Amino acid sequence: SNEHEGKPRAAFEIERRRLLELAVESGAPEESGTALYQNELSELLPRPTPLSLSLMQSLWEPGGSTDLACRILGIPYEAEEEGAELLVSAFGHLYINRPVEKRRSASGPGLIASFRLTRDAWKLKQNYQEVFLPGYLSELKIREAIDLSRLETSELLELFRQWRENLRTRTHVQVELINIAADFYMRSAERAIRGKVPVLPEGPRTIVRQALELLPAIKRGERDSADFIELYGHRSIHDYELSSPRYNEDPELLAGLVAMASSEDHSPVTARDQTRAASSSIASIAAERASQFQSLKEEAKHHCLREFALLRRLLLELDGRLEMDGEIFQLKLEELDGIDADAPCASLRALAAKRLEEGELFSEIALKTKLTMTDLEKLDPTPVSEQLRTSSADLKGLVVAGDSWALGAARVLNSPSEIESFKEGEILVARFTDPSWTPVFSRAAGLITEVGGRLSHAAILAREINVPAIVGVEGATSSIRTGDLVRMHQDGGIELLANVGADGTAQPRLRASLLRQNEIIEAMVVNVSRNGAMVATKEDLLPGQDLKVVLADSDTKIRARVIARKAPGQYSIRFEKPLEEKGLDGPLLS
Known part of the structure; x- marks a missing residue:
C-alpha cells in the first residue's frame, strides 16, 4: 500500500526535477522570471499525447513551418539546431518555454x-x-x-x-x-x-461561427446533422490532438454540441x-x-x-x-x-502502456498559467478541488472584444462537460476555451480566460458577436468563484463587487425597481451591460413592454424595453440610450 501511494509522489518529483533542469538549460531567469507559460498553443492542444506533441514540436523546430514562414516574410526567427524545445509538456499540460521563445522572436518584424x-x-x-x-x-x-x-x-x-x-x-x-x-x-x-480595442467592421463570418449557427436549427429539427458534418466533420473538440475523435467519426460528439446549443437562432450583433x-x-x-x-x-x-x-x-x-x-x-x-x-512491436506496446499509466498519475495536478523557477522549486501536487481561493486584488488582462464594460454573476467552468450549468447572462470564467464552448458565447454577458491573446479562439468569436472579453487573466479561475458578482472594465481590470461565501451562499445582486405605467415591480439585476440588462422578478413581463428602471439608492430613471423572456422569472431588457458606468457603485443589497 505504501509503495502504491509513493508511486505518484516519486513520479511527481522526477517530472518536477526534469522541468527545473530544462529551465536552467534554457536560461530561465532565477526566481521571479517566467520559465514556462501557456498561450494560444496551449488552448489548441491542452493535454497532448506524446505523438501530437512531437508533431507540433516539428512545426516550430529549425526548418519547420514557422521558420520557413518567417524566412518568406523576412522576419528573424533564431531557432537553434541543438537548443531546447519551444513546446514543452509539464505534468501532461502544454507549456511554452519562455526563454527559448524570447531568443527566437527577439527582433520581431524589422x-x-x-x-x-x-x-x-x-x-x-x-x-x-x-x-x-x-x-x-x-x-x-x-x-x-x-x-x-x-x-x-x-x-x-x-x-x-x-x-x-x-x-x-x-x-x-x-x-x-x-x-x-x-x-x-x-x-x-x-x-x-x-491602443484601444479595435471595433472591427463586419468581416466574413468565420467557419466556426457558420457551424455554430447551424446548431439551433438542427436542435429544432429544421436542418440535418449532415449539414454540420459536411462543413465541420473533420474537426474535433481538440483539433490538433491526433487521438481525439472527429465529429464525422462519432455522432455523440455532435449530439453533445446540439444539446448545449440554444434552440433560438443567434441574435444579430447590435449595431457597433x-x-x-x-x-x-x-x-x-x-x-x-x-x-x-x-x-x-x-x-x-x-x-x-x-x-x-x-x-x-x-x-x-x-x-x-x-x-x-x-x-x-x-x-x-x-x-x-x-x-x-x-518485426515484432512488443517493446513499443510496453512503452506506450507505460507512458499512458504515467500520464494518468498527473491528471489531478493543478498548475498556474505562468511558472517561474521559484514556482517549480515549490511545486506541490495539490489537486484542483483542494486549492484555496487566491487573492483577486490584481486581476487584469488584455481586452480583446466588446465595446463596453460588463457586470454579472460569474460562472467558473473547467471543461465543456460543465456547460449545461451555464445560465443566460452570466460571465464565463475559464482557463481557456475551444470551439466546443461556442454555444455559451451568445448567452454570456462577458468572457474571462486565463490563457489567450488577440487571435485566440475566444477573442475572435467574442469580437464576431460583440461580447466583452478579457484574456490572459492570470489566476482568474482560482480567484473568482461561481456566483461572485464581477465587473469587467474596459482597461482590462476585473473587479469583484461581491463574493460568494465559503458556504456557497449566493452573492448580493443590484436591487432595482421597474416602473410599468403606474405599477412598481421589485426586481434584481442579474447582470448589466452598457446597452441592457438581465433582470429577475416574480411578475410577468412581456416582450415589447416599455419600462423605467431605477437602481437601488438611485433617483435616475433609465428608459428600457423588454426584449425577451430568457428563463423562468428572468428577462432581458434593452436601454433606450447606452448606460454610463458611473452610478453603478451604489450599495449592493442582499
Missing part, C-alpha cells in the same frame, strides 16, 4: 518586413485563396479517397512520413504566413486607434459604434485589414486540419496493424520512424 506586410496584405490573401487553396483542396480529395486498408504496413509508414513532411514544409507554412500577418494587422489596428475605427482613413484601413485576416486565419486553420484528420485515419490503420490497442498516440515521431514493419 522596418522592411513591416513595410512589406503593410503593402502586401491583399496579395497575401489572394495568394492563399486563389493560388494555393484550389490545388490543395483537389489534392486533399484524392488523399481522402485512398483506401488505406489495401496498403502494406511498410507503405503506410512511408505514407505517414510523406504526409507529415508535407504538413510541416508546405501546408502549415501557409497557415503560419496568415497567422503572422493576422497578428501584425491586429496590432497595427490597435496602434491606429491609440465604429467611430473609433473610422476616425481616420488609416485607422479605417487598419481595422478592415484586421477584420479580414482574423477570418482568413480561421479559414486557413480549418482547411489545414483536414490533414490532421487524414493523419489520424492513417495512424488508426497502423494502430490496428501493429496491435497497439489504441495506444499508438503514446509513441513519438522518431519511434514511429524506427518501426520495422516485419
Whole structure:
C-alpha cells in the first residue's frame, strides 16, 4: 500500500526535477522570471499525447513551418539546431518555454518586413485563396479517397512520413504566413486607434461561427446533422490532438454540441459604434485589414486540419496493424520512424502502456498559467478541488472584444462537460476555451480566460458577436468563484463587487425597481451591460413592454424595453440610450 501511494509522489518529483533542469538549460531567469507559460498553443492542444506533441514540436523546430514562414516574410526567427524545445509538456499540460521563445522572436518584424506586410496584405490573401487553396483542396480529395486498408504496413509508414513532411514544409507554412500577418494587422489596428480595442467592421463570418449557427436549427429539427458534418466533420473538440475523435467519426460528439446549443437562432450583433475605427482613413484601413485576416486565419486553420484528420485515419490503420490497442498516440515521431514493419512491436506496446499509466498519475495536478523557477522549486501536487481561493486584488488582462464594460454573476467552468450549468447572462470564467464552448458565447454577458491573446479562439468569436472579453487573466479561475458578482472594465481590470461565501451562499445582486405605467415591480439585476440588462422578478413581463428602471439608492430613471423572456422569472431588457458606468457603485443589497 505504501509503495502504491509513493508511486505518484516519486513520479511527481522526477517530472518536477526534469522541468527545473530544462529551465536552467534554457536560461530561465532565477526566481521571479517566467520559465514556462501557456498561450494560444496551449488552448489548441491542452493535454497532448506524446505523438501530437512531437508533431507540433516539428512545426516550430529549425526548418519547420514557422521558420520557413518567417524566412518568406523576412522576419528573424533564431531557432537553434541543438537548443531546447519551444513546446514543452509539464505534468501532461502544454507549456511554452519562455526563454527559448524570447531568443527566437527577439527582433520581431524589422522596418522592411513591416513595410512589406503593410503593402502586401491583399496579395497575401489572394495568394492563399486563389493560388494555393484550389490545388490543395483537389489534392486533399484524392488523399481522402485512398483506401488505406489495401496498403502494406511498410507503405503506410512511408505514407505517414510523406504526409507529415508535407504538413510541416508546405501546408502549415501557409497557415503560419496568415497567422503572422493576422497578428501584425491586429496590432497595427490597435496602434491606429491609440491602443484601444479595435471595433472591427463586419468581416466574413468565420467557419466556426457558420457551424455554430447551424446548431439551433438542427436542435429544432429544421436542418440535418449532415449539414454540420459536411462543413465541420473533420474537426474535433481538440483539433490538433491526433487521438481525439472527429465529429464525422462519432455522432455523440455532435449530439453533445446540439444539446448545449440554444434552440433560438443567434441574435444579430447590435449595431457597433465604429467611430473609433473610422476616425481616420488609416485607422479605417487598419481595422478592415484586421477584420479580414482574423477570418482568413480561421479559414486557413480549418482547411489545414483536414490533414490532421487524414493523419489520424492513417495512424488508426497502423494502430490496428501493429496491435497497439489504441495506444499508438503514446509513441513519438522518431519511434514511429524506427518501426520495422516485419518485426515484432512488443517493446513499443510496453512503452506506450507505460507512458499512458504515467500520464494518468498527473491528471489531478493543478498548475498556474505562468511558472517561474521559484514556482517549480515549490511545486506541490495539490489537486484542483483542494486549492484555496487566491487573492483577486490584481486581476487584469488584455481586452480583446466588446465595446463596453460588463457586470454579472460569474460562472467558473473547467471543461465543456460543465456547460449545461451555464445560465443566460452570466460571465464565463475559464482557463481557456475551444470551439466546443461556442454555444455559451451568445448567452454570456462577458468572457474571462486565463490563457489567450488577440487571435485566440475566444477573442475572435467574442469580437464576431460583440461580447466583452478579457484574456490572459492570470489566476482568474482560482480567484473568482461561481456566483461572485464581477465587473469587467474596459482597461482590462476585473473587479469583484461581491463574493460568494465559503458556504456557497449566493452573492448580493443590484436591487432595482421597474416602473410599468403606474405599477412598481421589485426586481434584481442579474447582470448589466452598457446597452441592457438581465433582470429577475416574480411578475410577468412581456416582450415589447416599455419600462423605467431605477437602481437601488438611485433617483435616475433609465428608459428600457423588454426584449425577451430568457428563463423562468428572468428577462432581458434593452436601454433606450447606452448606460454610463458611473452610478453603478451604489450599495449592493442582499
